[in-house]
Amino acid sequence: TAPVPLWQKIVYHQQVTSMHASALSQMVALKLFEKWNLSGFDEHTQR
Numbered sequence: 001t002a003p004v005p006l007w008q009k010i011v012y013h014q015q016v017t018s019m020h021a022s023a024l025s026q027m028v029a030l031k032l033f034e035k036w037n038l039s040g041f042d043e044h045t046q047r
Helices: 004-019 023-046
Strands: none
Touching: none
């Protein structure tokens, strides 16, 4: 067991680090989708 404030901080840290994509990966995905458009994405997923 741990004190409640410590436990809450651990839970909050885990939520932030595991539930949100990093800004870099979001930017890479955005740039790919802007370049590919829907047809390019469909073509990529059919490979």
